[in-house]
Amino acid sequence: MKKSNIIMLIAAILPLGLFLFPLWKITLEAPQYPTPLGMYIHINDFSDANPHDIKNINLMNHYVGMKYIPDAIPEFKIFPAGILITTVIGLLIAFKGNYKWFLGWFILMLVLSAAGMYDFYLWEHDYGHNLDPKAILKFTNPDGTQMGFQPPMFGSKDILNFKAHSYPRLGALFLALGIACSFVAYIVGKKFHKKHLFMKKD
Amino acid sequence: MKNIFKISIGFLMVAIAFTSCNDGKSSKSNSALSSSAAEKVYVAPGEHDEFYAFISGGFSGQLSVYGLPSGRLFKVIPVFSQDPEKAYGYNEETKPMLNTSHGFVPWDDAHHPDISQTAGEIDGRWVFINGNNTPRIAKVDLTTFETTEIIEVPNSAGNHSSSFVTENTEYVVAGTRFSVPVPQRDMSIKDYKGNFKGALSFISVDPEDGRMDIKFQILMPGFNYDLSHPGRGKSHGWFFFTTYNTEEANSLLEVNASQNDKDFIAAINWKIIEDYVNKGGGEKMATNYAHNIYDEETHTATSTMKKEVVVVDPTKVPGAVYLLPTPKSPHGCDVDPTGEYIVGNGKLSANLTVHSFTKMQDAIKNKKFDGDAYGIPILKFEDVLAGSVEQPGLGPLHTEFDGKGNAYTTFFISSEVVKWKLGTWEVVDRQPCYYSVGHLMIPGGNSQKPFGKYVVAMNKITKDRYLPTGPEVTQSAQLYDISGDKMELLLDFPTIGEPHYAAGCPADLIKPKSKKIFKLEENKHKYAVKSEADTKVTRNGNEVHIYMSMIRSHFAPDNIEGVKVGDKVYFHVTNLEQDYDVPHGVSMIGANTSELLIMPGQTETFVWEPKQVGVWPFYCTDFCSALHQEMQGYVRVSPASSNIELSWSLGDDF
CATH class of the missing domain: 2.60.40.420 (Cupredoxins -  blue copper proteins)
Known part of the structure; x- marks a missing residue:
């Protein structure tokens, strides 16, 4: 097996780490929470950073009219399926394909990841802005518009008395490494191909 | 920031004022440069204290939780008294906790807390405390800081020489202060002498869940059993009780119970009696007492009436019980960390008497008896005496140890804590108490491993020490630094009710195990x-x-x-x-x-x-x-x- 194909094989397998480790983590800090509230986002689940954190986030958020974080969302079915399918494709490519296919898989993964991020953004936006009109506490921005409570996509942000942090976790790293590997596989494969052509000319 | 600065300066001024006004005895260690009392007790906002102190509430019937060295009060744990703040004894779940053979008794006189031990060291699982009036022993769980079990003690009255644990918490021990007819019956009070009995109860503690059960009661002569402590290390397996009123007076005890030159420390070999009972010894006596258990999963207490107790006649178990003559009406009965020295704090005596466990064993072996009391052999005073602290103060009540060879004794009448050396019996330091100190406590002081950094003195009188609050003024405790050669008074702090005794331990033993919530899914x-x-x-x-x-x-x-x-x-x-x-x-x-x-x-x-x-x-x-x-x-x-x-x-x- 060619070196580039081995790299591609690794690339295809790495995203499976998403089934073992969380993708993202949102942490909420406030003076009353010496142990911050936190939520892990897995490819197929939300989970507490510490016991009962999601319940307590929901309890906090109901004051400003935010919906409860759902137990399940359609993405929890779509994302795992997407990862499994792309992994299978990746494996097929690793065994049968050449460097051009590696680039194709790389682009596919980039597009899908971007779509996933956008989907995540849409959910966050809805979560932070689609508020119960009977919310107990109603806040407005200085310009008079309704204040939103959307957690940051990436980074840290002050939301009322909370400081919200949103950062990728180990699962996301596995995915990123997988995508990066496929690009490496492409480069290595391409170099090998050029060398091969050159040798043939000789 | 400015305020903090001002306050610090204020503290400093106060500290300087105190140290510089200290009478002629003020030494180098009292100078503001080398030490500041305020600094030593200052625990910054958000910081935690180094020790927990569980201080009894006496007639409040409760147990208070303090931090040391700050003296800050964290919680008052309701034990023997109803508490409307927490609904203890008011809600349907905890009413059974206060059930007794006399019905619902919503108050008691809480005296001597003691923390459970493993291998002679404090393990921070439970605190036991005695109700003096309607004899009861309670257990407080140190994961929830709630009272989870109360057992009534039958055949007992004035449950005072309690509730001290043995080296592995095999037993929590409860002795009667007042002797009474056993079983209770209608008889003339004048027939007390020779007829009343003093029951010493050994309550077994389950090593897993801490469940209490009266294993046996020793029916001793009708003296008053005042305080007790377990043997430890070499003397593990023994328990020592001070007695007074060996005169067996039934009226005007202040005079009539103060006539004998020497009363006794009763030395009980509980292992021998345990063995005797395990082999079927003792007598099953019909009685009636309540056993109340709070279940953490059902959040509900149940009260069960028990109908039988095993009583042991000590004269029928040879080698189990001896009497050590001890001057005069001893109060505290304290065993040093090695288990060798047994201090009898003869409260009407000029000297402090210390017995030797080794000498006691020799005397027993060589049968050096000086007669008997109701068939219980009396050892000769000179044969068991390790030494006396000569003229240390007036009215010795109670002694604890720092684990470095020093003992600290409270003197009620001369109102002071006196530090003396074990073995040489010399007095090395004394500090006044404000006023009339009762017991004192060194964290781990009743164990093989004391944490000899602080001593807490618990006073009976405060008079002018605090802002007045009408005729009834606060009760109080005082904290001394004992880490140096000389003791140093650091802090006065008010207490809830009368602080009879306390138990303390490093916070790290308890803090990590303290429960944060009850799990809803486990609620039954x-x-x-x-x-x-x-x-x-x-x-x-x-x-x-x-x-x-x-x-x-x-x-x-x-x-x-x-x-x-x-x-x-x-x-x-x-x-x-x-x-x-x-x-x-x-x-x-x-x-x-x-x-x-x-x-x-x-x-x-x-x-x-x-x-x-x-x-x-x-x-x-x-x-x-x-x-x-x-x-x-x-x-x-x-x-x-x-x-x-x-x-x-x-x-x-x-």
Whole structure:
């Protein structure tokens, strides 16, 4: 097996780490929470950073009219399926394909990841802005518009008395490494191909 | 920042004022440069104390939890007395805790806390404490800081030489201060002498769940058994009790019980008696006493009446009990960390008497007896004496140890703590107490491993030490630094009730195990609800049961109709929260009981018997959230003849 194909094989397998480790983590800090509230986002689940954190986030958020974080969302079915399918494709490519296919898989993964991020953004936006009109506490921005409570996509942000942090976790790293590997596989494969052509000319 | 600076300067000034005003005895160690008392007790905001101190409340019937060295009060744990703040003894779940053979006794005189031990060292699992008046021993769980078990002690009266644990918490021991007829019967008080008995009870403690059970009672001569401590290390297996009124007087004891030159320390080899009982020895005596257990999963206590106890006649168990003559009416009975020295604090004696365990064993081996009392051999004073601390002060009461070869004894009459050396018996330091000190406590002082950094003196009188509060002024404790050669008074702090004794230990032993919430899924209360969907109201004759929940910031249900005058309404309220430090309270107008204060995941019940027609509100009594003031509800009470059906709702009117 060619070196580039081995790299591609690794690339295809790495995203499976998403089934073992969380993708993202949102942490909420406030003076009353010496142990911050936190939520892990897995490819197929939300989970507490510490016991009962999601319940307590929901309890906090109901004051400003935010919906409860759902137990399940359609993405929890779509994302795992997407990862499994792309992994299978990746494996097929690793065994049968050449460097051009590696680039194709790389682009596919980039597009899908971007779509996933956008989907995540849409959910966050809805979560932070689609508020119960009977919310107990109603806040407005200085310009008079309704204040939103959307957690940051990436980074840290002050939301009322909370400081919200949103950062990728180990699962996301596995995915990123997988995508990066496929690009490496492409480069290595391409170099090998050029060398091969050159040798043939000789 | 400026304020902190000002306060610090203030502290410094106070410290300088104190140290510089210290009479002629002030030494180098008292100079403001080398030490500042204020600094030593200052625990910065948000920081934690180094030690827990569990200080008894005496006639308050409770146990207070303090931090050392700050002297800050964290919690008053209700033990033997009803507490409307926490609904202990008021709610349906904990009423059985205060049941006795005399019925519901909602008060006691809480005296001597002692922390459980493993291998002679404090393990921080439970605190035991005795109720002196209606003899009881309680166990407080140190994961929840709640009283989880109370056992009544039959054949006992004035349960004072209690509640001290053996080296592996095999037993918690309870001795009677007042001797009484055993079993109780109608007889002339004048026939006390020779007829009354003093019961010393050995209560076994289950090593797993701490469950208590009276293994046996030793029926001793009718003396007063004042205090006790376990042997440890080499003397493990023995227990020592001080006695007074060996005169067996039944009237004007202040005179008549102070006539004998020497009373006794009773040395009990409990291992021999345990063995005797395990082999079927002793006699099963019919009796009646309550055993009350609080279950953490059902959040409910049950009270069981027990009908039998094993009693042992000490004269029938050779080698088990000896009497050590000790001058005069000794109070504290204290064993040093090695287990060799047994200090008898003869409260009317000029000297402090220390017995030697090794010499005691030799004397027993060589049968050097000096007669007997009711068949119990008396050892010769000179044969067991290790030494005396000569003229150390007036009215010695109690001694503890620092683990570095020093002992610290309180003197009630001369109002001071005296430090002396074990073995040489020389006095090395003394510090005044304000005023009339009773017991003292060094964290781990009743164990093989004391933490000899601080001593807490518990005073009987405070007079002018604090701002006056009318004729009844605060009780108090005083903290001394004992890490150096000389003791240094650091702090006065007020206490709840009369602090008879205390137990302390490093905070790290307990802090990590302290529970934050009760898990809702583990709640097995008969009337618990796990979600708002489970809430309901049921009727059974004139009994109405409300299965209610509470979570920020509402009750479910919060509108209830169909209750009638003459009904007995049970509010079974579950706190659905699962977050740290989010209790909710609940109280009902006109309910003849206290509020409930319910921790996350817990269920509690109060009873309301509405007597008047109307619409009556209930509300949350603990400021729980931003919408706490909105956390309320109504119950409609209709006339007894009404036929309005029960109904309940939450949020329907929007």
